[in-house]
Amino acid sequence: MEMQSKVTTLENALSFINDGCVLMFGGFGGVGNPPTLIKGILQKGTKDLTLIGNDAGFPEIGIGKIVSAERVSKLITTHIGSNPIAGKLMVEGKMEVEFCPQGILAERIRAGGAGLGGVLSDIGMGSMIEVGKQKVEMGGKTYLIESALQADVAIVHAKKADYFGNLIYDKSARNTNPLVATAGRVTIVEAEEIVAPGMLDPESIITPGIYVDMIVESEGVNWKWAWE
Amino acid sequence: MEMQSKVTTLENALSFINDGCVLMFGGFGGVGNPPTLIKGILQKGTKDLTLIGNDAGFPEIGIGKIVSAERVSKLITTHIGSNPIAGKLMVEGKMEVEFCPQGILAERIRAGGAGLGGVLSDIGMGSMIEVGKQKVEMGGKTYLIESALQADVAIVHAKKADYFGNLIYDKSARNTNPLVATAGRVTIVEAEEIVAPGMLDPESIITPGIYVDMIVESEGVNWKWAWE
Amino acid sequence: MGMGIEVRNRMASRAAKEIKAGMVVNLGIGIPSLVPNFLAPETEVLFHAENGVLGMGPSPSKGEEDAMLCNAGGFPVTVIPGASYFDSATAFAMIRGGYLDMTILGGLEVSEKGDLANWVIPGKRIPGIGGGMELAEKAKKVIVLMSHVNKHGEPKILQECTLPLTARRCVDLIITDMAVIEVSEKGLLLKEVMEPFTEKDVREMTGARLLVREGGKK
Amino acid sequence: MGMGIEVRNRMASRAAKEIKAGMVVNLGIGIPSLVPNFLAPETEVLFHAENGVLGMGPSPSKGEEDAMLCNAGGFPVTVIPGASYFDSATAFAMIRGGYLDMTILGGLEVSEKGDLANWVIPGKRIPGIGGGMELAEKAKKVIVLMSHVNKHGEPKILQECTLPLTARRCVDLIITDMAVIEVSEKGLLLKEVMEPFTEKDVREMTGARLLVREGGKK
Numbered sequence: 001m002e003m004q005s006k007v008t009t010l011e012n013a014l015s016f017i018n019d020g021c022v023l024m025f026g027g028f029g030g031v032g033n034p035p036t037l038i039k040g041i042l043q044k045g046t047k048d049l050t051l052i053g054n055d056a057g058f059p060e061i062g063i064g065k066i067v068s069a070e071r072v073s074k075l076i077t078t079h080i081g082s083n084p085i086a087g088k089l090m091v092e093g094k095m096e097v098e099f100c101p102q103g104i105l106a107e108r109i110r111a112g113g114a115g116l117g118g119v120l121s122d123i124g125m126g127s128m129i130e131v132g133k134q135k136v137e138m139g140g141k142t143y144l145i146e147s148a149l150q151a152d153v154a155i156v157h158a159k160k161a162d163y164f165g166n167l168i169y170d171k172s173a174r175n176t177n178p179l180v181a182t183a184g185r186v187t188i189v190e191a192e193e194i195v196a197p198g199m200l201d202p203e204s205i206i207t208p209g210i211y212v213d214m215i216v217e218s219e220g221v222n223w224k225w226a227w228e
Numbered sequence: 229m230e231m232q233s234k235v236t237t238l239e240n241a242l243s244f245i246n247d248g249c250v251l252m253f254g255g256f257g258g259v260g261n262p263p264t265l266i267k268g269i270l271q272k273g274t275k276d277l278t279l280i281g282n283d284a285g286f287p288e289i290g291i292g293k294i295v296s297a298e299r300v301s302k303l304i305t306t307h308i309g310s311n312p313i314a315g316k317l318m319v320e321g322k323m324e325v326e327f328c329p330q331g332i333l334a335e336r337i338r339a340g341g342a343g344l345g346g347v348l349s350d351i352g353m354g355s356m357i358e359v360g361k362q363k364v365e366m367g368g369k370t371y372l373i374e375s376a377l378q379a380d381v382a383i384v385h386a387k388k389a390d391y392f393g394n395l396i397y398d399k400s401a402r403n404t405n406p407l408v409a410t411a412g413r414v415t416i417v418e419a420e421e422i423v424a425p426g427m428l429d430p431e432s433i434i435t436p437g438i439y440v441d442m443i444v445e446s447e448g449v450n451w452k453w454a455w456e
Numbered sequence: 457m458g459m460g461i462e463v464r465n466r467m468a469s470r471a472a473k474e475i476k477a478g479m480v481v482n483l484g485i486g487i488p489s490l491v492p493n494f495l496a497p498e499t500e501v502l503f504h505a506e507n508g509v510l511g512m513g514p515s516p517s518k519g520e521e522d523a524m525l526c527n528a529g530g531f532p533v534t535v536i537p538g539a540s541y542f543d544s545a546t547a548f549a550m551i552r553g554g555y556l557d558m559t560i561l562g563g564l565e566v567s568e569k570g571d572l573a574n575w576v577i578p579g580k581r582i583p584g585i586g587g588g589m590e591l592a593e594k595a596k597k598v599i600v601l602m603s604h605v606n607k608h609g610e611p612k613i614l615q616e617c618t619l620p621l622t623a624r625r626c627v628d629l630i631i632t633d634m635a636v637i638e639v640s641e642k643g644l645l646l647k648e649v650m651e652p653f654t655e656k657d658v659r660e661m662t663g664a665r666l667l668v669r670e671g672g673k674k
Numbered sequence: 675m676g677m678g679i680e681v682r683n684r685m686a687s688r689a690a691k692e693i694k695a696g697m698v699v700n701l702g703i704g705i706p707s708l709v710p711n712f713l714a715p716e717t718e719v720l721f722h723a724e725n726g727v728l729g730m731g732p733s734p735s736k737g738e739e740d741a742m743l744c745n746a747g748g749f750p751v752t753v754i755p756g757a758s759y760f761d762s763a764t765a766f767a768m769i770r771g772g773y774l775d776m777t778i779l780g781g782l783e784v785s786e787k788g789d790l791a792n793w794v795i796p797g798k799r800i801p802g803i804g805g806g807m808e809l810a811e812k813a814k815k816v817i818v819l820m821s822h823v824n825k826h827g828e829p830k831i832l833q834e835c836t837l838p839l840t841a842r843r844c845v846d847l848i849i850t851d852m853a854v855i856e857v858s859e860k861g862l863l864l865k866e867v868m869e870p871f872t873e874k875d876v877r878e879m880t881g882a883r884l885l886v887r888e889g890g891k892k
Contacts (some may be wrong), residue, residue, distance in 0.1 A: 004478055004500060028725040028762060029748040031741070054762065055802075081801025082748075090800070102724060102805035103766020107344065110763050114545075115552025115594065116335065117364075117371040120345030123770065123808050127839055136345075136362060138375060143345040147366060160741075164538045168431065170742040171759055172751075175725040178761045182553065198537025204432040205397065205540040206761075208510050210480055210502070210555045221741065232696055232718060257530040259523070264524040283584075309583025310530075318582065330506060330587035331548020342763075343770025343812065351552065351590050387524075392756045394658055398524040400533075403507040404527065406543045410771065414609055416462050426755025433758040434543075436728050438698055438720070438773045439575060449523065 005163035007215045013188045014040045016214075017153050021046075024109065024151035024184055025053040025063050025175030029082060032169075033062030034157040034190035034218045042069060050074040052149055054105065054176050056086035070094060076149065078102040101129060104146050106179055111148035113182025113211070118147040154184025157218070160205070161191035162198070165212025166205045174206065181207045188214045192221075233391035241265025241416045242268045244442075246379050249274075252379035252412055253281040253291050253336065254405030257310060260397075261290035262385040262418035264447045270297060278302040280377055282333065282404050284314035290354045298322060304377065306330040329357060332374050334407055339376035341410025341439070346375040385446070386435070389419035390426070393440025394433045402434065409435045416442045421448075459603055459672060463633045466650070467601050469494040470631050472562055474599060475501055479588025482506070482551070482591055484561040485529035487601045491560055502538075504556060508547045508591035528587065541649040551590045559595035561588060563602040563630075565617040568626040568664035570639035573619035585622070604632035604661050611663035613637065613644070634658050639664065645669050677821055681851045684868070687712040687817050688849050689778050692817060697775040698722055698768075700809055703747035705819045706778040707774060720756075722774060724805040726765045729757025746805065769808045777813035781820040781848075783835040786882035788845040788857035790818060791837035803840070810841035822850035823881050829881035831855065831862065852876050853885065863887050 014037075017023060017145045023041075027033030030226050042065055051072045056079075057064030066072060068085045076098040080086035089095035100108065111118050120143035124130055134145040156177045159170035167189060169177055181187050239424035242265075245251060251269075255261035270293055279300045284307075285292025294300060296313045302324040308314035317323040328336065329351045339346050348371035352358055362373040384405045395417060397405055409415050417440050459467075475481055475495060482504045483489055484663035492514065494503060503512040506528040513534040516522070521532035550556065565573040572592050575585050592598055606612055613630060628635040635658045636648035646666040649655050659666055677685075686708035693699055693713060700722045701707055710732065713719060715788040719728040724746040729751040734740070739750035768774065785792040790810050793803050810816055824830055831848060853876045854866035864884040867873050877884055 027602035029746070031725070031744055031745070031748065035569060055804075077802065079802030079804040081799075081804070087800060097802075099802045101803050101807045103763065103770060103808045106761070106763035106766055107342070110549075111347065113553055114335070115346030115554060117366055117369065119339065119347050119349060120373065120376075122345060123811060124803075126842060127807070129803065129807070134364060134366065136364060136373060138345055138362065138373065141345065145348065145364060145366065148348075162538060166538060166540055169759075171431070171740065171753075172723065172725050172727050172744055174744040174759055174761055176762045179763050182549065196537070201432070202511075202535060202539045202541050203399070204429070205542075208546070208550070210504075210510060210537065210542040210550055257526070257528070259507070259526055259530065283586075300496040305584065307584030309581075309586070311488045315582060325584075327584045329585050331545065331552060331590045334543070334545035334548055338767075341771050342767035343772065351593060352585075354624060355589070357585065357589070390756055394756060394758055397541075399522065400505065400507050400509050400526055401524045401536075402541055402543055404544045407545050410767065415679065424755070429754060430757045430759050431727075433760075436758040436760060436764070437769070438722075438728055438768055 002106050006165050010040050010216050013214050013216050014044050016186050020048045021152040022050040024154040026156040026180040028054045028175035030062035031058045032173040033159050034155050035221050037155045037190050044075045046094045047071045048073045056080040058082050058217045059085045078105050092149035108149040109179045110182045112150040121146045130216050151184045154180045156181045156189045158191045160193045161215045162195050164197050165209030167207035178207050181211045186213045190218045234393050238268050238444050241442050241444050242416050248276045249380040250278040252382040252408050254384040254408040256282045256403035258285045258290035260385050260401040260403045262383050265383045265418050275299045280304045284308040284311035286310050287313050297446050306333050336377040337407045337411045340378040349374045357374045377413045382408045382415045384409045384417045386419045388421045389443045390423050392425050393437030395435035406435050409439050414441050418446045420446050463538050474571050479557040481557045486562045488560040506547050507541045511536045531563050532670050548560040556595040559591040560599045563600040565612050567617045570625045571617050572622045572627050573617040574622045578619050588622050592626040597628045599629045600627050601631050604634040614663040700777045702779040724765050726760045729754050769812050774813040776815040777809040778817045782844050783819040783830050785835045786862045788843045789835050790840045790845050791835040792840045810844040815846045816844050817847045818845050819849050822852040827889050832881040875884045
């Protein structure tokens, strides 16, 4: 049995990322953002995106580039402190920003991929976080209902992919990528290395290929700037 | 830096499992139930347990032995079809049984370990599953609130553990074990092999040792009977 | 269900024809577990198990079984290149997330609307729900493999199920020892009649109206 | 915050004394990230990062940095034997699940009840909440490392916080350039006064009542 390859061209992958789409991205502080796909989105000129992901990156690195280029109409994230342009766009009313506690954003994305409606959380009770959210009482405690998040397209960075889309990651560049990989109606992976099925240890596969629709080869990453 | 070892004796581990305690167990159809710990519980005579886990095992294998020995006052599970004694005890009123859809039980256990109050599910709407559960409307859909589950003690089977409690599992014997490992106030691991920290690949560790309180060495498993 | 191995194999063989290359498929216990035996070896299918395996291969040879590698029914399996292991929460996240193309399940009753009852006979057998509810509700295509009548000779395909439901309006295709029946918007569509039965036999043993598609096989 | 490296190091060094062997500790960005430099090398501590690392070791030597291995602040780190990598959902599952013994965070304001404000200055700086809310609410012990006064010379330790809260009644210990203050049931307890300040200086620069424990260091 030979598995059909999901490896495709950058052009084909980008054809699924269009104006107005809800785009979820993997990565944390720039590290783990898929740079080749991001460069492609910038070059294609895609705009009016609803972005969902951990943070706004840095002005000139990672997902931050898309924010800085004013391609984003709404951002659902946990913080934008590392990208002052994001703060400026928000204050100027050019980009709507919805803030979410970091672990709760991760859970909302996981819930979206796992076919759950959401999770019950006690994080941020009595703070701005609870504004507009339903509450439930259970076992004498009050919880916020944090709704699941899904995306039209999820973009992910991986260390290695096999043709079927089984993925492994690289140290802390794993971060939100395995979660994001599950929550896109179309999931596109940028991989540093692409191998044949069977080359990855089935015990060590972090993202089973069932979640992956397309794989493009990475042109390589350079995240060092974030701390230099 | 030397990590303190969590390896202990079976006797010491069993001292945490007492009459009336809520005991969560890893495993699926017998496979992945920790046999040495189960044997120890039987020998100790522990009773009035509230058991939480995937199924009731088989009459003479795995967790089923504890059910068959009438040590369980309440069982929260997904099915008992493989253990007729469990069905008999339920019908006779000797053991209360709460049924939960299989993936929802897994999520309730995960939520318990992850400090969430529960999850929103649309599984079993209009069936017996919704009896007694709160509902919420969100985005035009109705969801059941499935509450998180925790236990006094969680017992887990692993292929390898390091002294700190980092765990890897063995093929499909992984099943519910990584979930159960997170949801015990005390988590006891039965491992086939115990190694020094650093011997397990940090990328391939499935259960980080932070969740584990005690490790005992397994006397070995024999799950073959389940299909022979 | 009192059906011989030959009949069960014929049903499994018929179900195998519904599996297309590239599908992700979950098989229930019982007759559904026979289905892989009837797939062409080159068919690219990924078999999924609720306990946490994607990419199960053929059953191992006698003596080659691995106690640590089984399907959700507890039977020993093998894996193909590209397989992966994960926990049961992930296995069901895949199911609820809509990543399963097909599930093939057993059944106690199916209604003409596609309601399925396959988990409990009140007062008799209460095995519990297991993973069937999630599979029935969330797999893209649900095929039920079951005997056409119960052990009392009564129809299992009914206008309304009498047993507690596993899931509503979930069944797409019913394959029995007597017929292949599609659940369509308009009602039950008799697509095929199995040897040695006649269309009349099938109608007599079915507790709901059966339509026949024009130009369809009878 | 306008404090020299010497002062910041002294604060970090003082915080390091709170860390006991066997603890799982998460460090915020800024001064808290200096704390590991002041731990005895044999101290058995597991440093946790929100992006998904447990068991971070010392900073790598110049030129030895790995672009794929950093802490939640984006700074390059190393790992010790027994470390593990996981996704961010798991990193926060650990935090919410109560598995963190201590977190050391920066702060904008702390109230005498232990309320913490450290995430937003309305109308000025809205960086977002990040992971601080979960750490502050759920770590077993919360230490705040901050300058005693803000850049206008105004107290940051107050009867009530004026900025939006990160979490209520979460802070256990405040370490500043002027003092070490414990948040107790009875109120703020002045435990130590830093050189060259006097108890009077500290009281003047604190916007809440300070108790002194009998027999305590002043």
